[in-house]
Amino acid sequence: MSTVKIPPVLRQAAGGERTVDVSGATVGEVLTNLCDQHPAVGAQILTPDGELHKYVNVYVNDEDARLLQWTDTPVGDGDTLMILPAMAGGAR
Amino acid sequence: MSPSYQDLLAAAREVIPEVEPSDVAPKVEAGDGPLIIDVRETAEWDQGHLPGAVHIPRGFLESRVGNVTSGTDQELLISCASGQRSLLAAKTLSDMGYSNVTNLAGGFARWKQNNYPVEVPRILSPAQRSRYSRHVLIPEVGEEGQLKLLDSKALLIGAGGLGSPAAYYLAAAGVGTIGLVDDDVVDESNLQRQIIHTTDRVGVNKGESAKEAIRALNPEVQVNVHPFRVNRDNVLDLLEQYDVVVDGADNFPTRYLLADASLMTRTPLVHASILRFEGHASVFTPYDGPCYRCLFPEPPPPDLAPSCGEAGVLGVLCGVMGNIQATEAIKVLLDIGDTLSGRLLIYDALGMTFTELKVRRDPDCPSCGPNADLQLRDYEAWCAGVGSHDPVGAGA
Structure with a gap:
């Protein structure tokens, strides 16, 4: 099981959870399982074709998954995945 | 003897x-x-x-x-x-x-x-030596560093949640010139976090309001109020007048505009953004470290990018993140320590955790990559159209 950190903008879609434990041997499997558990998250981060939107960054521990093996990056127990969309707020 | x-x-x-x-x-x-x-x-x-x-x-x-x-x-x-x-x-x-x-x-x-050349040091006045004595005592700052700060110019985009604490502390630190870009006026709902403003200045332009607070704190600081929105016609002119830019904008078009413009003028960009209990901070050093678009190539669509006005923000969070920006701006100006260049700092106030992610220069970055065709665009239209952007070629 990996731990997926849910950013504030997706928490409602993830049932209010800040972290979700998800099974899967790769980044892709974990995200697929996460979106199965919380379809509302999938609606936000996946295209209609089931691909990740370009504005969604995924980090495995402290490293950008794109610089690893992207969705094929192996993950296991104790790894943390962070879904990271940009935030705009400067608090107007 | x-x-x-x-x-x-x-x-x-x-x-x-x-x-x-x-x-x-x-x-x-x-x-x-x-x-x-x-x-x-x-x-x-x-x-x-x-x-x-x-x-x-x-x-x-x-x-x-x-x-x-x-x-x-x-x-x-x-x-x-x-x-x-x-x-x-x-x-x-x-x-x-x-x-x-x-x-x-x-x-x-x-x-x-023997008439050999003599250097007469620029020195702090007795009043400055007293005001900045706690800086002068720090070896990494010292009198020389304080003089450098007094000669420095920082531009703050937004005098709101992030700009309030950042401007206040940069002024206290003796950053000689502070530019404040904000076309908005102080609203009562700002005062929960925008601590440079006051109840009796509700309705006043935020730059003017902040200028008044800064004058009371440190009259030596030159405050330039720019009471308009930064756009592609004025951004390069503005950035060229300053040594560092502190991004406290509240929207993606402005953030992407600043990201590109700061590359053009080679102005270090101190970034922070906030929502609810969470803050991001980094420093983008043009062509020396990653830029904003290396980290976030494209903005999320509006429903994934609510503003603090829509989603809320813990007031105190602004103080933490704005002061991280002020800290980084001072380090950039003094060229000391290790800035957040190449790192994204994520502060989760609810869990009270600080997480650091590595940010690397993207060789294919559309803004700072070797093949980038960098030019200022219509960022409003671009950010509004993000829903139609191509996905990356990978399944999830």
Whole structure:
């Protein structure tokens, strides 16, 4: 099981959870399982074709998954995945 | 019998070679002479010293010499007013193991009599020395660093949640010129977090309101109010007037505009963004570290990018993140320490955790990559159209 950190903008879609434990041997499997558990998250981060939107960054521990093996990056127990969309707020 | 002062000088002369100003002046003028350590008191130093000399008052010599030298075999020339205090200082350094120490015969007085060049240091006024005394005490800042801050110019985009604490602390720190870009006016709902504004300034332009607060805190700071929105027609002009830009914008078009424009003007960009209990911060050093678009190539669609006005924000969070920006801006201006360049700092106030992610330069970055065709675009339209952007070629 990996731990997926849910950013504030997706928490409602993830049932209010800040972290979700998800099974899967790769980044892709974990995200697929996460979106199965919380379809509302999938609606936000996946295209209609089931691909990740370009504005969604995924980090495995402290490293950008794109610089690893992207969705094929192996993950296991104790790894943390962070879904990271940009935030705009400067608090107007 | 205990040695007299004259005995001490004589003993020092036995081991410390003396050089005349004429022996070293050509090298000093050419900038390739020995490291000159001036051991006089501060008031004497302030009147002028040999070019390139470093100042360590005699009383601090033993404790501070290690900070300015590269090793005990470095060539050192010690100077004072007449060559006597420096002779004893040189002897002390020799006792400490410095093997290549000489004394300037006749000291600064003889140097000056021979009309060799003299540097008169810019110094803090007594009032500045008092106001900034806690900075001056820090070795990494010191008087020189404080003078640098006083000469520095910081541009703040937004005088809101992030800009309020950042502007306040940068002004307190003595950053000489602070530019505030904001077209908005103070609203009552701002005061839960925008601490530079006050209840009686509701309705006043935020830049003007912040200027008033800064004047009360530190009247020496020059505040430039830019009461408009930054756009592609004015951004380059604005950035060129400043040494660092602090991004406290509240929308993606402005953030992407700043990201691209700061590359064009090569202005370091200190980034932070906030939502609810969470803050992001980083520093984007043009072409030296990653840029904003290396990290976030494209903005999320509006429903994934609510503003604080829509989603809320913990007021205190603004203070933490705005002050991280002020800290990074000062480090950039002073060129000290390790900035957040290449790192994204994520602060989760609810869990009270700080997480660091690595951010690397993207060789395919559409803004700073080698093949980038960088030009300012219509960021409003671009950000509004993000829903139609191509997905990356990978399944999930």
